[in-house]
Amino acid sequence: MSLRYLTAGETHGPQLTAIIEGLPSNLELDFEELNFQLQRRQKGHGRGRRMQIETDTAQIVGGVRHGRTTGAPVAVVVENKDWKHWTSVMNVEPVEGSDETKRRVFRPRPGHADLNGGLKYNLRDLRNVLERSSARETAARVAVGAIARQLLGAFGVKVAGHVVSIGGVEAAAPNLPIDELIAVTEESPVRVADKEAEQKMIELIDRTKADGDTIGGVVECIITGLPVGLGSHVQWDRKLDGRIAQAVVSINAFKGVEVGIGFEAARIPGSQVHDEILYSEEKGFYRGSNRAGGFEGGMTTGEPIVVRGVMKPIPTLYKPLASVDIDTKEAFTAQVERSDACAVPAASVVMEHVVAWEVAKAFLEKFGGDSIEEMKANLDSYLSQVGAY
Numbered sequence: 001m002s003l004r005y006l007t008a009g010e011t012h013g014p015q016l017t018a019i020i021e022g023l024p025s026n027l028e029l030d031f032e033e034l035n036f037q038l039q040r041r042q043k044g045h046g047r048g049r050r051m052q053i054e055t056d057t058a059q060i061v062g063g064v065r066h067g068r069t070t071g072a073p074v075a076v077v078v079e080n081k082d083w084k085h086w087t088s089v090m091n092v093e094p095v096e097g098s099d100e101t102k103r104r105v106f107r108p109r110p111g112h113a114d115l116n117g118g119l120k121y122n123l124r125d126l127r128n129v130l131e132r133s134s135a136r137e138t139a140a141r142v143a144v145g146a147i148a149r150q151l152l153g154a155f156g157v158k159v160a161g162h163v164v165s166i167g168g169v170e171a172a173a174p175n176l177p178i179d180e181l182i183a184v185t186e187e188s189p190v191r192v193a194d195k196e197a198e199q200k201m202i203e204l205i206d207r208t209k210a211d212g213d214t215i216g217g218v219v220e221c222i223i224t225g226l227p228v229g230l231g232s233h234v235q236w237d238r239k240l241d242g243r244i245a246q247a248v249v250s251i252n253a254f255k256g257v258e259v260g261i262g263f264e265a266a267r268i269p270g271s272q273v274h275d276e277i278l279y280s281e282e283k284g285f286y287r288g289s290n291r292a293g294g295f296e297g298g299m300t301t302g303e304p305i306v307v308r309g310v311m312k313p314i315p316t317l318y319k320p321l322a323s324v325d326i327d328t329k330e331a332f333t334a335q336v337e338r339s340d341a342c343a344v345p346a347a348s349v350v351m352e353h354v355v356a357w358e359v360a361k362a363f364l365e366k367f368g369g370d371s372i373e374e375m376k377a378n379l380d381s382y383l384s385q386v387g388a389y
């Protein structure tokens with residue numbers, strides 16, 4: 001059985017819940033590191049007031065004893081502190097004229113899930129759609145991904161993420177060793193290594209917010225330390241780059257993904273796209289460049305994975321766009337809910353974790369095993385085979 005997970009929970013409900021199935025036993029979990037990743041997702045210039053209310057921490061309520069996984073399903077809970085302000089709205093059926101009715105959502109926001117969800121699920125309070133479509137759910141996905149990241153970490157695999165551009169303001173390509181990239185973006189409010197560009201991004205976010213508008217951007221995730229051969233060319237749904245693309249576009253507001261040089265490959269000849277194959281006694285087979293972003297044939301090449309995702313601007317606008325009242329069918333402006341102006345820095349943390357999850361899943365498929373020790377033995381045996389090739 002392969003690694004899988006599900007999440008449940010509403011943004012203004014009591015908690016988010018995730019269940020992970022298929023983790024090996026004896027993975028030592030670092031709870032501080034897990035919570036650190038959750039807190040990283042809360043930061044970043046442009047976030048709204050909600051992030052001042054929450055202090056995301058993961059409670060592990062199943063599958064872990066004495067700090068180590070047992071092989072049983074791992075259950076994780078992240079509390080919503082904001083729940084206490086929403087208890088009656090979430091629990092009481094709105095009655096005409098009541099306070100709860102005021103929170104009913106009936107003028108759908110263009111760009112959010114409101115209208116499609118209302119029509120599809122036949123819900124006349126679009127809050128029932130909003131509550132689950134909210135990117136609050138990405139806190140659960142980061143908790144899950146942080147565990148996957150620790151699984152990868154047990155094999156020396158490292159994960160980094162950073163912001164490439166916001167609203168067209170581009171950061172210079174950082175080209176730093178992964179540990180430095182992690183350190184430098186950790187301290188940055190926009191998670192960008194280029195300080196000059198960061199200042200321009202901050203100013204742009206502030207101007208955009210003051211205009212009642214929102215802004216998107218591009219983020220990049222890099223994973224190093226992987227062996228050749230994760231994923232497979234033999235079947236469409238085993239191609240790891242394809243699975244990563246699906247995971248990235250599943251993040252709220254993500255509309256595109258690039259692997260390696262991505263769309264740039266359409267503009268230049270093959271001689272400037274493909275990575276030449278080299279060999280040395282010390283390294284074995286390796287590449288002169290990594291324009292493929294670590295993938296050929298849906299399999300890892302052994303070079304770092306480099307994936308980019310594009311996030312559209314946040315749909316909720318304080319200066320709202322045209323919409324229609326779902327009761328009267330009259331033209332109205334869209335409803336305004338408390339909102340972020342820009343969540344690109346936070347989204348880069350989410351992207352790291354959804355990509356880490358897909359890679360961990362492929363890692364487990366390749367090296368199998370019910371315990372970390374069994375996985376390590378399988379990895380060592382494979383590395384010897386590759387080394388002797």
Ligand SMILES: Cc1cc2nc3c(=O)[nH]c(=O)nc-3n(C[C@H](O)[C@H](O)[C@H](O)COP(=O)(O)O)c2cc1C
Binds near residue numbers: 135253343347350
């Ligand atoms: C970290 C993060 C925070 C977000 N914050 C908001 C927000 O405050 N307001 C909003 O309208 N959308 C926000 N979004 C985007 C919406 O959740 C998303 O646009 C919506 O679920 C519709 O899905 P789609 O854009 O993928 O089609 C956020 C997304 C992410 C990744």
Ligand SMILES: C=C(O[C@@H]1CC(C(=O)O)=C[C@@H](OP(=O)(O)O)[C@H]1O)C(=O)O
Binds near residue numbers: 048134137337340
């Ligand atoms: C709660 C989070 O993000 C939320 C995502 C979101 C949306 O519509 O996606 C709308 C906002 O919700 P609220 O109206 O409660 O402030 C964001 O704050 C989070 O990232 O943890």
